[in-house]
Structures are given as structure tokens and as C-alpha cells.
Amino acid sequence: MVKVSIKDIAKLSGVSAATVSRTLSKPSLVSKSTRKKVMKAVDETGYKPNRFGASLRTQKSNNVVVVMPDITNQVNAAIIRAIENEATKAGYSVLLGDTQNNIERDSYYGDMVTSGQADGILVFTPRIPFTINKDKPLREQLPPMVNSCEEIDSEYVHKVVIDNQLGAVKAMQHLLELGHTKIAAVKGPSMTPSTKARLDGYKQALIEAGIEVDNRFIITGDYGPESGFQAMEKLLRLKERPTAVFCFSDDMAIGAMNALREYDYDVPGDVSVIGFDDITYASLMSPKLTTIRQPLDQMGTQCMQILLKLMNGNKDVEKYVELPTELIVRQSTGPLVS
Amino acid sequence: MVKVSIKDIAKLSGVSAATVSRTLSKPSLVSKSTRKKVMKAVDETGYKPNRFGASLRTQKSNNVVVVMPDITNQVNAAIIRAIENEATKAGYSVLLGDTQNNIERDSYYGDMVTSGQADGILVFTPRIPFTINKDKPLREQLPPMVNSCEEIDSEYVHKVVIDNQLGAVKAMQHLLELGHTKIAAVKGPSMTPSTKARLDGYKQALIEAGIEVDNRFIITGDYGPESGFQAMEKLLRLKERPTAVFCFSDDMAIGAMNALREYDYDVPGDVSVIGFDDITYASLMSPKLTTIRQPLDQMGTQCMQILLKLMNGNKDVEKYVELPTELIVRQSTGPLVS
DNA sequence: CTGAAAGCGCTTACAG
DNA sequence: CTGAAAGCGCTTACAG
Numbered sequence: 001m002v003k004v005s006i007k008d009i010a011k012l013s014g015v016s017a018a019t020v021s022r023t024l025s026k027p028s029l030v031s032k033s034t035r036k037k038v039m040k041a042v043d044e045t046g047y048k049p050n051r052f053g054a055s056l057r058t059q060k061s062n063n064v065v066v067v068m069p070d071i072t073n074q075v076n077a078a079i080i081r082a083i084e085n086e087a088t089k090a091g092y093s094v095l096l097g098d099t100q101n102n103i104e105r106d107s108y109y110g111d112m113v114t115s116g117q118a119d120g121i122l123v124f125t126p127r128i129p130f131t132i133n134k135d136k137p138l139r140e141q142l143p144p145m146v147n148s149c150e151e152i153d154s155e156y157v158h159k160v161v162i163d164n165q166l167g168a169v170k171a172m173q174h175l176l177e178l179g180h181t182k183i184a185a186v187k188g189p190s191m192t193p194s195t196k197a198r199l200d201g202y203k204q205a206l207i208e209a210g211i212e213v214d215n216r217f218i219i220t221g222d223y224g225p226e227s228g229f230q231a232m233e234k235l236l237r238l239k240e241r242p243t244a245v246f247c248f249s250d251d252m253a254i255g256a257m258n259a260l261r262e263y264d265y266d267v268p269g270d271v272s273v274i275g276f277d278d279i280t281y282a283s284l285m286s287p288k289l290t291t292i293r294q295p296l297d298q299m300g301t302q303c304m305q306i307l308l309k310l311m312n313g314n315k316d317v318e319k320y321v322e323l324p325t326e327l328i329v330r331q332s333t334g335p336l337v338s
Numbered sequence: 339m340v341k342v343s344i345k346d347i348a349k350l351s352g353v354s355a356a357t358v359s360r361t362l363s364k365p366s367l368v369s370k371s372t373r374k375k376v377m378k379a380v381d382e383t384g385y386k387p388n389r390f391g392a393s394l395r396t397q398k399s400n401n402v403v404v405v406m407p408d409i410t411n412q413v414n415a416a417i418i419r420a421i422e423n424e425a426t427k428a429g430y431s432v433l434l435g436d437t438q439n440n441i442e443r444d445s446y447y448g449d450m451v452t453s454g455q456a457d458g459i460l461v462f463t464p465r466i467p468f469t470i471n472k473d474k475p476l477r478e479q480l481p482p483m484v485n486s487c488e489e490i491d492s493e494y495v496h497k498v499v500i501d502n503q504l505g506a507v508k509a510m511q512h513l514l515e516l517g518h519t520k521i522a523a524v525k526g527p528s529m530t531p532s533t534k535a536r537l538d539g540y541k542q543a544l545i546e547a548g549i550e551v552d553n554r555f556i557i558t559g560d561y562g563p564e565s566g567f568q569a570m571e572k573l574l575r576l577k578e579r580p581t582a583v584f585c586f587s588d589d590m591a592i593g594a595m596n597a598l599r600e601y602d603y604d605v606p607g608d609v610s611v612i613g614f615d616d617i618t619y620a621s622l623m624s625p626k627l628t629t630i631r632q633p634l635d636q637m638g639t640q641c642m643q644i645l646l647k648l649m650n651g652n653k654d655v656e657k658y659v660e661l662p663t664e665l666i667v668r669q670s671t672g673p674l675v676s
Numbered sequence: 677c678t679g680a681a682a683g684c685g686c687t688t689a690c691a692g
Numbered sequence: 693c694t695g696a697a698a699g700c701g702c703t704t705a706c707a708g
Contacts, residue, residue: 003397003454005685016695021687031693046469048453052399053685056390056700059341063433072419072618077410084409084436088443093450095401096434098422105426112431115386116341116701131384225622254622261624280410284563284592286599286624343701354679359703369677391701394684454685 004045006053012041024049055116063118064307067097067109067129073223073251074279075296076124079149082300083122090308092119099125107131113143120144120307126152126193144310146303151193158310160302160321164194167292167325168201168246171274174290174327175244176209179336180272184217184242186231186252198248198276217242221252228255229262236263243271243336250275250282250291257285257332268334278328287331295323342383344391350379362387393454401456402645405435405447405467411561411589412617413634414462417487420638421460428646430457437463445469451481458482458645464490464531482648484641489531496648498640498659502532505630505663506539506584509612512628512665513582514547517674518610522555522580524569524590536586536614555580559590566593567600574601581609581674588613588620588629595623595670606672616666625669633661 010017015034022029023038030038041047055061064087068076084094095118097109110129112118123129123145132141139156148160175183185202188195203213219234221227228247232255235242247253253275260267267273267287275282278293302321309317348355353372361368361376368376379385393399402425406414422432433456435447448467450456461467461483470479477494486498513521523540526533541551557572559565566585570593573580585591591613598605605611605625613620616631640659647655 006687007685017685018687018695018697019693022694025687029693034693046452046471048449050394050454050685052390052394052454053700054687056388056394056685056702057687059700061390066434070419071409071422072412072415074410074412077415080434081408081410081436081438084434085438088446093455094434096404096418096422096432098419100419100423108426111386114384116388116390117431133384225618254619257624258622280563281592281619281622284596284619285622286595344703345701355701356679356681356703357677360678363703367677372677388701391684392703394686394701395703397684 003050004047006047006049008045009038009041009047012045013037021049059116061117061119062092063095063112064092064120064122064304065095065097065109065112065118066122066124067099067106068124069099069101071096071098074281075149075249075277075294078279078296079124079300079303082297083304086301086304086308090304092308103127113145120146120311122303122307123147123152124149126150126191128152128154128157144307146307146310148299148303149194153193155319158306158317158319160299160306160323162294162299162323162325164197165201165204167276167294168198168248169205170325170327171246171276171292172202172205174329174333175246175272175274176205178244178272178333180244181209181211181336182217182240182242183211183244183246184219184235186219186221186228186235186245186247186256188221188223188248188252190220195248202246221248221255223249223251225251225255225258228252229259230255232256232259233263236260236265241271244333245271245273247273247275250277250279250289253289253291253332254281254285257287257289267332269337272333274333282328283330285332290330290333291328293326293328295325298323342385344385344387346383347376347379347385350383351375359387397454399455399457400430401433401450402430402458402460402642403433403435403447403450403456404460404462405437405444406462407437407439409434409436412619413487413587413615413632416617416634417462417638417641420635421642424639424642424646428642430646441465451483458484458649460641460645461485461490462487464488464529466490466492466495482645484645484648486637486641487532491531493657496644496655496657498637498644498661500632500637500661500663502535503539503542505614505632506536506586507543508663508665509584509614509630510540510543512667512671513584513610513612514543516582516610516671518582519547519549519674520555520578520580521549521582521584522557522573524557524559524566524573524583524585524594526559526561526586526590528558533586540584559586559593561587561589563589563593563596566590567597568593570594570597571601574598574603579609582671583609583611585611585613588615588617588627591627591629591670592619592623595625595627605670607675610671612671620666621668623670628668628671629666631664631666633663636661 106129219231275291444467557569613629
């Protein structure tokens with residue numbers, strides 16, 4: 001690969017580098033005839049302007065970093081696809097920051113903004129991924145940044161969220177309406193804000209229905225299918241078993257259904273299962289999974305749109321966008337059989 | 339966010355920019371006392387070297403682009419996670435190139451290498467994603483590049499592959515051994531090399547077993563679940579129905595199983611279904627999906643390792659790495675019931 | 677062990 | 693409409 005620079009094109013077409021640059025980025029400033037000469041040289045050589053040269057000069061990278069715990073996760077994958085789509089439209093490239101749930105890797109990606117390698121950052125973990133000087137106000141230290149999925153605990157951060165607590169209440173109301181009273185919860189890691197909020201919703205719904213919260217019915221998983229399987233095994237060992245299980249992710253619900261099948265329980269005949277997310281595979285399970293849908297596509301799109309505004313120095317950008325969840329009733333939940 | 343440059347650190351610590359640079363990248367060249375002064379200023383300001391400045395000077399971006407048809411796909415997601423992992427270890431960042439099956443977007447990502455924005459490229463589509471000058475030998479025009487999943491038709495391209503044809507033969511042999519003779523194929527898009535090879539394997543196995551290839555038994559999908567569903571519907575309309583279906587992806591197999599359930603067929607009682615890939619959800623289906631496993635993790639890791647060598651200007655790098663597939667027998671296939 | 681200087685590839689205000 | 697010049701932030705060969 002032979003690298004060709006703006007100077008080569010300038011020489012080849014007999015104009016200055018400045019004119020080459022103008023031809024490529026602001027062609028209206030250049031006469032038709034020189035434009036033609038320049039474009040000929042560009043086409044012949046396959047010249048592409050070096051973005052680092054341009055970025056160094058303009059102080060803009062046209063990159064965006066996305067920090068996510070795990071790209072393999074369907075929820076994250078759906079969101080990032082929407083982001084990528086929106087970013088490309090606006091001329092931005094996406095730097096992938098898969099932290100693999102490794103907190104130290106947060107700052108590795110966060111530094112990309114600090115070091116000018118990216119103009120903005122999208123954060124799907126509950127932490128600000130760069131070092132903050134505690135002596136100075138946070139507001140002044142924040143680059144263009146939007147947070148989603150797991151809320152960062154700061155009012156200065158722009159967010160696109162769903163009402164996790166309300167989503168959980170919807171799931172519970174569905175199970176309660178079906179007559180269930182012994183309803184277990186398979187939650188995510190205790191420190192995740194999404195799990196905290198959904199657990200609040202779980203408890204709120206029970207209390208409002210006049211049902212006491214039974215801590216043996218609350219099992220902790222890690223949002224992955226295997227942990228849902230194990231959580232379900234624990235619940236099945238209980239002397240008094242739940243008749244319905246609210247899993248805080250579809251993956252855990254899928255794992256739970258696998259455990260139930262393994263031990264010959266019928267879903268929803270013996271136990272109803274409801275998930276959270278509505279990933280593609282939810283509707284491909286047997287029985288098809290009832291769940292609370294998150295508008296993943298919209299979340300990604302909105303995040304990127306807000307970030308775009310922030311990077312453009314736009315004033316009055318939405319600080320807090322809340323998107324609706326929706327109960328999707330399928331086959332994995334059914335009336336209590338007594 | 340206040341940007342701080344190397345000059346600021348130089349001034350703050352009373353040394354030259356050169357010394358600051360050395361302190362950060364080759365500390366052994368600097369005396370302990372100046373090192374301390376410099377690091378103090380660095381820590382106080384939170385200075386991170388601007389990578390564009392460095393890249394422009396060193397002519398290295400430390401970026402790698404990954405061109406993939408769809409990041410939402412579990413196969414791609416698993417591969418990219420492995421890539422990201424390997425890349426980060428070596429100090430490279432990953433630029434995500436999700437083409438969304440849009441051929442024009444290929445070159446958008448390919449140009450990132452041409453324009454110096456990335457030092458190498460990983461291509462999971464069957465096309466070289468940048469313009470090639472047909473008058474010059476291809477070899478001289480290729481940047482560090484590794485291809486996988488969908489083979490590019492050129493011997494100059496470094497590849498990490500599986501033997502798709504052999505994988506298909508394994509799937510077919512399994513079905514044949516179970517006594518099936520009426521075996522349908524749900525293939526991917528006709529122009530994809532993976533589908534061509536797997537179709538060859540399908541036909542080869544049939545012919546070797548003395549069974550005639552029946553074109554009504556070959557349905558084209560797009561590797562996604564919905565297309566598997568529709569393909570199965572078509573097969574069920576046939577007067578003489580297949581008793582087993584070999585789907586060229588797990589997603590299509592999952593779709594096919596959904597169609598079978600929808601129309602009250604038992605899997606594998608009425609129809610056996612086998613997939614290809616072994617994505618996470620394959621073993622979470624009911625019945626659990628029998629499939630041909632691709633070593634996705636290994637594929638990603640190997641791709642990146644080879645690219646790393648290529649970018650380091652390493653000589654004698656593997657041109658062609660073939661990884662093994664494996665038949666994973668689970669519950670969706672069973673003996674022919676007559 | 678350290679500094680001054682050059683230069684990577686671009687863009688843009690300025691002058692004509 | 694075009695060119696010469698400066699400068700973005702870094703690194704490194706050279707000199708001391």
C-alpha cells in the first residue's frame with residue numbers, strides 16, 4: 001500500500017495543497033476547471049485525506065466511543081446497531097468499548113475522549129469512565145456524554161432511560177391479575193441501578209396487593225441465562241414453591257425455563273415465567289416468552305442524537321429522556337391453577 | 339472540558355516537550371528527578387497525550403476496523419468480542435463497521451485503512467472493501483487484512499476459515515445415520531460462499547448415500563430466524579414432506595422449529611432439525627438444538643493475532659488457517675420413525 | 677540526560 | 693478563485 005498525501009495530489013494536478021483541500025471539502029469555492037484537474041488526480045491515485053491530519057488541525061475526531069459491559073448480549077447488540085446507524089449518517093465512526101464487565105477497562109475507553117480520540121462518549125455502565133477531579137465542579141469536567149441502561153448517579157449527566165420500576169410493576173401486575181400470589185424474583189447484580197429499581201417495583205406491586213415480601217423468593221443472578229437456570233433450581237428446592245417467577249432479564253427467564261423443563265415442570269402450567277427486555281429470542285422460545293419490552297432501537301437512536309447535539313455545542317439539549325416500556329403477553333405466563 | 343497539551347505539561351514541570359514525551363513513552367531515558375516533576379504535572383492536570391498528534395508523527399493509528407454484516411447476529415457478536423479482547427491486549431482499539439448488509443457501506447469502512455485511520459482491517463464479508471486498481475497487482479495494494487466467515491475469492495488474502503463443506507457433510511451424515519433419506523436444506527443467500535460450500539456438502543453427502551438431490555427440498559433463506567420460519571412453511575406444503583431439515587444457521591433452525599411447533603409437528607418426532615454455528619441460544623431451545631459448532635471465539639482470536647503480525651510487518655504469517663467444526667448432538671434430531 | 681528543531685497531513689484566515 | 697504560511701500535538705534524530 002502506497003500512501004498518497006495532499007501534496008502528491010497538489011503536485012499531480014498543478015495546484016496548491018490548499019486548493020486540493022478546498023476541492024474536497026468545499027468544492028463551491030473552487031473553479032470548475034481546477035476542480036476537474038484535482039478530481040482527476042484524486043481518482044487516479046485513490047487518494048483519501050488522512051483523518052489524523054485533519055483532526056489535528058480541526059480538533060475534531062469524528063469518532064464516538066461506546067462503553068458497554070458485553071457486546072454479546074442481545075440488548076447491547078441491538079442498541080449499538082442503532083447507534084452505529086445514526087452515527088454513520090452523521091459522519092461519525094464508532095469505537096467499540098466492550099468492558100467485559102471489567103471495571104478497569106472503563107477508564108481505558110473513557111480516556112479516548114480525554115485524549116481527543118473521540119469527540120463524545122456513550123456510557124451503558126453506571127460509572128463515569130474517567131477520572132474526575134473532586135475539587136472542581138463535575139459539570140465543567142464532562143465531555144459530551146450520554147448515559148443509558150444503567151444510570152449514573154449524577155444529575156449533570158444526560159440520560160436516556162426507561163422507568164425500570166414501572167416496568168417491573170407492569171410485569172408484577174400481569175402476574176397478580178393471573179391470580180398468582182407466590183411470585184419469585186430473579187434479579188441482576190445488586191449494585192446495578194436497573195436491578196435496584198426493578199426490585200423496588202417488585203416489592204411495591206406485592207405490597208400494594210397486600211402480599212408480604214418473602215426474601216427467600218428473591219434470588220440474585222447476573223442477567224445471563226446460566227444464572228437464571230441456577231436461580232430457578234434454588235427456587236424449586238423451596239418447601240413452598242413460587243407459582244410465578246419474574247426474571248429481570250429475558251436471558252435469565254430463558255435460563256429459568258430451561259431449568260423448569262429439565263425438572264419436568266410445565267410452563268406456564270406449573271410455573272409462569274416473565275422476562276424483561278424483549279430480545280429477539282424471547283418470541284422464539286417454546287413457550288414464547290412473556291416479557292416487558294425495552295425500546296432498544298429507540299434507546300440507541302436517541303442516545304446518539306443527543307450526543308450529536310452535545311458535540312455540536314447545542315444549547316438546551318434534553319437532560320433526561322424517558323422511553324416507555326410495554327408488557328408483551330405471550331405464552332410463558334398463565335392463570336394460577338389451584 | 340479543558341484540553342491540556344504537552345506544552346502545558348512542559349511549562350508546568352519546567353522541562354521541554356521532548357522530555358515530557360520521553361517520560362511518558364520511554365521513561366528509562368529520563369532521570370528520576372525530572373520524571374517525578376513531569377509525572378506530578380501529568381497527574382495534577384489529568385493529561386492524556388493526544389493520539390492524533392502522535393499518530394500523525396508515527397504514522398500509526400493503533401486502530402483496527404472490523405467489517406461485519408450485522409453486529410446483532412450472535413455469530414458476529416461472539417467473534418467481535420474475541421477480537422476486541424485480543425486487540426485491547428495489544429494496545430489497539432476497534433472501530434466497528436456494521437454494514438447492515440449494505441454493500442455500499444463496505445467501502446466506507448475500507449477507506450478507514452486507506453485514509454490512515456486504521457492500521458489494519460478484519461473483513462467478515464466476501465468482498466474486498468476498497469477500490470482496487472485492476473492494472474496493478476493486488477498483492478501490492480493490500481493493507482494488513484484478514485478475512486473470515488465469508489471467504490474473499492483471492493489467494494492473496496489472509497484467511498481464518500472453517501471447512502464449510504465438511505461441516506455440512508457432518509450434519510448430513512448424522513441425519514443419514516438416523517435413517518433419514520428425505521432431508522431438506524434451508525440455505526443462506528446464494529451468493530454467500532459459506533452457503534455455496536455447505537450446499538456442496540449437502541449434495542455430496544446425499545450423492546454418496548445414493549440419494550438423489552431433489553431441488554424442491556432446497557429452500558433459500560437469509561440466515562435469520564424469520565426466513566427459517568418461512569422456509570419451513572414452504573417445506574410443509576410439499577406433498578412429500580422431508581423428515582429432516584438441515585438449516586445452514588442456528589437462527590434459521592430456530593425459526594424452522596418455531597414453524598413446526600406452530601403447525602403442531604413434533605421435533606424430532608415428526609421432523610428432525612439440525613443447525614449450524616452453535617450460538618448460545620442453540621442449547622437453550624426446547625428441544626435443544628443439534629448443530630455444527632463453529633469455534634467462534636478461536637476464529638476471532640486467530641484473526642486478530644494474524645492481523646497483529648501483519649501490522650508488525652512480520653514475514654511468513656499464516657496465509658490460511660483452518661479451524662475444526664464439531665457435531666454437537668442434542669435433542670432436535672432423532673431416528674426416523676416410519 | 678536534555679533541548680531545539682523539523683515535520684507528520686491537514687485546514688483556514690489572510691492577502692491578493 | 694488561489695496560494696503561502698501558520699499551526700494543530702506529538703515524536704525523534706541530532707547535537708550537546
